[in-house]
Amino acid sequence: MTAMTARGVSVAFDGTPILTDVDLDVRPGEVVALVGPNGAGKSTLLAVLAGDVEPTTGRVTLEDRDLGAYPARELARHRAVQLQKQSLAFGFRVAEVVRMGRTPWHRTEREDDDERVIAESMERADVVELAERLFPTLSGGEQARTSFARLLAQATPVLMLDEPTAALDIRHQESLLAVASEAASAGAGVVVVLHDLSLAAAYADRICVLSHGTVRADGPPAEVLTSELLSEVYAHPVDVIEHDGNLLVVPVRVKGAVPWPAG
Amino acid sequence: MSATVVDRPRPAIRAVAGRVGLLGGLGIALLVALVFAAGHGQLDIPPSEVLGSVLHRIGIDLGPLPHHPQGENTLWQVRFPRVVMAALAGACLATAGALMQGVFGNPLAEPGIVGVSAGAAVAAATVIVFEWTFAGTWTIAICAFVGGLVTTLLVYVTSRDGGRTEVVTLVLTGIAVTAMTSAALAFLMFLGDTQAREEIVFWTLGSLNGSRWEYVGVVFPMAVAGIVAAMVLAPKLDLLALGDRAARHVGVDVERLRLSIIVVVAVLTAAAVAFCGIISFIGLVVPHLIRMIAGPGHRLLVPASALGGALLLVLADLWARTLVDYADLPIGMLTALVGGPFFFWLIRRARKTAGGWA
Numbered sequence: 001m002t003a004m005t006a007r008g009v010s011v012a013f014d015g016t017p018i019l020t021d022v023d024l025d026v027r028p029g030e031v032v033a034l035v036g037p038n039g040a041g042k043s044t045l046l047a048v049l050a051g052d053v054e055p056t057t058g059r060v061t062l063e064d065r066d067l068g069a070y071p072a073r074e075l076a077r078h079r080a081v082q083l084q085k086q087s088l089a090f091g092f093r094v095a096e097v098v099r100m101g102r103t104p105w106h107r108t109e110r111e112d113d114d115e116r117v118i119a120e121s122m123e124r125a126d127v128v129e130l131a132e133r134l135f136p137t138l139s140g141g142e143q144a145r146t147s148f149a150r151l152l153a154q155a156t157p158v159l160m161l162d163e164p165t166a167a168l169d170i171r172h173q174e175s176l177l178a179v180a181s182e183a184a185s186a187g188a189g190v191v192v193v194l195h196d197l198s199l200a201a202a203y204a205d206r207i208c209v210l211s212h213g214t215v216r217a218d219g220p221p222a223e224v225l226t227s228e229l230l231s232e233v234y235a236h237p238v239d240v241i242e243h244d245g246n247l248l249v250v251p252v253r254v255k256g257a258v259p260w261p262a263g
Numbered sequence: 264m265s266a267t268v269v270d271r272p273r274p275a276i277r278a279v280a281g282r283v284g285l286l287g288g289l290g291i292a293l294l295v296a297l298v299f300a301a302g303h304g305q306l307d308i309p310p311s312e313v314l315g316s317v318l319h320r321i322g323i324d325l326g327p328l329p330h331h332p333q334g335e336n337t338l339w340q341v342r343f344p345r346v347v348m349a350a351l352a353g354a355c356l357a358t359a360g361a362l363m364q365g366v367f368g369n370p371l372a373e374p375g376i377v378g379v380s381a382g383a384a385v386a387a388a389t390v391i392v393f394e395w396t397f398a399g400t401w402t403i404a405i406c407a408f409v410g411g412l413v414t415t416l417l418v419y420v421t422s423r424d425g426g427r428t429e430v431v432t433l434v435l436t437g438i439a440v441t442a443m444t445s446a447a448l449a450f451l452m453f454l455g456d457t458q459a460r461e462e463i464v465f466w467t468l469g470s471l472n473g474s475r476w477e478y479v480g481v482v483f484p485m486a487v488a489g490i491v492a493a494m495v496l497a498p499k500l501d502l503l504a505l506g507d508r509a510a511r512h513v514g515v516d517v518e519r520l521r522l523s524i525i526v527v528v529a530v531l532t533a534a535a536v537a538f539c540g541i542i543s544f545i546g547l548v549v550p551h552l553i554r555m556i557a558g559p560g561h562r563l564l565v566p567a568s569a570l571g572g573a574l575l576l577v578l579a580d581l582w583a584r585t586l587v588d589y590a591d592l593p594i595g596m597l598t599a600l601v602g603g604p605f606f607f608w609l610i611r612r613a614r615k616t617a618g619g620w621a
Contacts, residue, residue, distance in 0.1 A: 050512065051511075052508055052511065071516070072511055072514050072515060072516040072517075073514035073515075073516075074514075075514065076512060076513050076514030077514070079512075080512065080513075081508075081509070081512040083506075083508060083509055083512075086509075087505070087506045087509075088504050088505060088506075089365075089368035089369065089370075089503075089504040089506075090370070090504045090554070090559035091554075091558070091559055092501070092504065092558070092559055092560070093558070096501075096558075096560065097505075100501065100502055100505065100513055101513060103498075103502060103513050103514060103515075104513060104514040147509075150513075154513065
């Protein structure tokens with residue numbers, strides 16, 4: 001059984017193809033990392049999976065039902081999304097923002113869990129001490145952690161995160177992905193867009209490499225993260241090193257590759 | 264972890280207490296203001312006699328009746344419809360302001376500033392000039408609603424881009440809408456006879472002079488319907504603050520919510536504009552003050568704005584008719600006189616916080 005399935009998904013904006021014939025499965029219990037160079041279509045693919053963008057062709061199903069068949073509220077009980085950019089129009093407090101993640105469960109029996117889930121989510125995202133702060137006054141990383149807490153509070157079987165670690169320091173990058181993979185161990189299907197390939201190698205069960213809107217590789221990190229493939233996809237020489245049982249992906253640094261024009 | 268759980272009920276109780284306190288305080292202040300404003304004017308009637316008159320009318324023989332021979336008449340024919348109308352119009356405008364700010368995700372949105380009131384006024388002026396009476400007293404209200412709805416949709420469609428409304432775009436849209444509505448009003452004044460012209464001028468200035476019970480009878484159901492609908496929609500407005508995409512991710516049908524709110528804004532604005540003309544800035548000032556006191560949560564913001572708007576307009580109207588002896592100043596002028604500087608202050612503050620709206 002899969003949590004989410006995309007089959008033959010293509011998206012074009014104004015005639016420009018962004019995604020071409022993409023297949024992707026997200027199974028319960030696994031973390032799938034979407035990686036690839038800028039403009040490869042990672043965020044668009046996530047938007048399609050989240051139901052924000054209607055694919056031009058192809059089909060997306062969530063728990064064996066067409067994504068389009070879900071009303072907004074029911075969809076919100078199945079998948080939670082953390083966007084790349086956080087914004088908030090008014091000065092809500094962090095605790096209030098996290099609580100917003102519980103709205104899909106209002107007037108259901110799971111509403112009784114609200115306080116416990118909110119407290120746990122804030123603990124996991126390390127925003128407990130920010131609870132009374134105003135969201136717009138937080139730093140980018142703190143806002144990202146608050147949004148992560150909101151996503152956890154939604155307590156859905158599918159979690160989608162678009163570059164959640166971009167604004168975070170090393171400690172919070174690690175803890176966020178550790179929490180995401182714990183959620184997967186507890187049965188959730190997690191899709192996460194990442195730029196840091198070493199992070200992807202450490203936390204993802206499966207990595208899907210996108211390039212120019214198509215899937216170039218899809219499999220366990222050790223199979224997918226090879227020097228040849230990455231060098232080609234990123235159009236830059238890349239080394240993959242094993243260190244303490246972890247795969248490290250590092251760019252090969254060529255000094256003076258493009259000489260600065262003299263004078 | 265356990266500490267968080269133990270601490271939990273306290274803020275909840277405090278929130279409920281704060282909510283009851285704010286709404287109760289505003290409610291009591293509004294009642295006091297209503298009694299005081301009804302007694303005040305060219306013929307002064309002490310608050311005890313105002314209360315006595317009301318109590319006798321509802322069948323409780325308590326308190327003194329107005330001792331002045333014209334007192335009872337003045338109260339029931341002139342003052343009560345006027346103060347009630349002021350309260351209703353104020354409540355409608357402030358609620359409409361709170362809703363618009365929520366749906367635009369922008370604290371500068373207000374029916375007066377973006378031209379919704381003007382749009383409604385154009386429709387109302389059309390009714391006056393062409394002497395339409397297809398729906399009796401309701402004609403003006405219905406046309407004002409249609410005018411308000413069309414302008415709100417216009418502003419909404421033109422000023423939104425990528426799910427956000429930039430302050431600049433919104434204000435520019437307001438300028439464009441105001442230009443068109445002033446042209447339409449000018450044309451209607453050109454078409455109309457002297458009496459229609461005078462009425463239109465009265466509209467653009469805004470005044471509660473000449474409020475009658477039959478007008479209150481039209482405005483009251485619209486105000487109640489609008490405010491109740493606003494309170495039903497309020498919790499979802501909080502989520503809209505996350506932005507369109509994120510609001511959808513937590514289960515809001517964004518398009519439907521927006522459309523419902525635009526209709527409610529048009530109902531509320533039409534209710535306020537139909538008989539009182541353009542009274543600006545109430546919808547801007549009141550929700551801002553409430554947000555400063557109680558935070559941005561719409562569950563409290565919407566009802567508190569309704570009460571606060573009613574209170575503010577009752578007091579503003581009292582001021583308008585007692586400031587100069589034997590003169591009834593246009594209330595729209597007064598609210599703009601106070602609201603304008605407030606708007607300046609908001610713009611400055613917005614620039615300082617670089618868009619981080621409180």
